[in-house]
Amino acid sequence: MENSNSISLSITTSQLMEYVFCPRFTYFEYVLNIPQNEGNRFKVEKGRTVHEIVRKQNPDYLRKKLGVIDKKSDVYLSSSSGIRGIVDEILFLEDGSASPLDYKYAEYKGKIFKTYRYQLIFYAKLIKDNYDVSVNKGFVVYTRSKNKMIELEIKEKDFDELEKIIGGINEVICGNHYPGPTSVKRRCPDCCYKNICESVI
Numbered sequence: 001m002e003n004s005n006s007i008s009l010s011i012t013t014s015q016l017m018e019y020v021f022c023p024r025f026t027y028f029e030y031v032l033n034i035p036q037n038e039g040n041r042f043k044v045e046k047g048r049t050v051h052e053i054v055r056k057q058n059p060d061y062l063r064k065k066l067g068v069i070d071k072k073s074d075v076y077l078s079s080s081s082g083i084r085g086i087v088d089e090i091l092f093l094e095d096g097s098a099s100p101l102d103y104k105y106a107e108y109k110g111k112i113f114k115t116y117r118y119q120l121i122f123y124a125k126l127i128k129d130n131y132d133v134s135v136n137k138g139f140v141v142y143t144r145s146k147n148k149m150i151e152l153e154i155k156e157k158d159f160d161e162l163e164k165i166i167g168g169i170n171e172v173i174c175g176n177h178y179p180g181p182t183s184v185k186r187r188c189p190d191c192c193y194k195n196i197c198e199s200v201i
Helices: 001-006 012-019 021-031 046-058 114-131 156-175 183-191
Strands: 067-077 083-094 098-102 137-142 148-153
Touching: 012 021, 012 083, 012 114, 012 156, 021 156, 067 114, 083 114, 098 114, 114 137, 114 156
Parallel strands: 098 137
Antiparallel strands: 067 083, 083 098, 137 148
C-alpha cells in the first residue's frame, strides 16, 4: 500500500459501495477503465425520479419520534480522511449527537445489505468529521415498503472497518492492485464484468 498513501484520492459513496460489492469491480472500472453497464449492476436502483418525489413528500413523523431538533437535506460533505459524498439527510438529535438518514427506492427484506450498512457508516464519518459531533446510529428509509425506517447502531469499530476499506480502495486504484473476488458467489451472475473476471472462489 505504499503507493496508495502517496497519491491523493477522494473516494465517493459509489466507489465505496462498488468495492464492498466486489473489489474486482473497482479494479475493472477504475484501473482498467472498462465502463460498467448500470443496467446489469447489482440490481441498480431504478426509478430515481420516484425516489426524489417520495423523499420530498416524506412525512415528519418519521423524525419526531427520534428526537430530531434540526435537519439538513442533500448536504455535500468532504473529509480530510479522503472521502466525499452527498448525505440525503443529517439529523441533529436532542442528545447532542447527529445521524445520517438515507432513502432507498427499495423494499425492506428483513436485513440491511452490507453495501447499505457501509454507506451509512461512510456518511456517519463525513458528519463526524465536519460537525465535530458524536454519530452513534444511522437510518435507512425503504420507500417501497411504505417508508419503513430501520435504525443501525454505529460503533467505533465500524469506523475502523471503514478505514480499512478506504485503504483497500486506495490500494486497488492507486497501487494498481488486482484484488481477489467477492466471497459471495450469488453476486457474480448479475455483475457486468462477469465475462472478463476469472471469479474462482
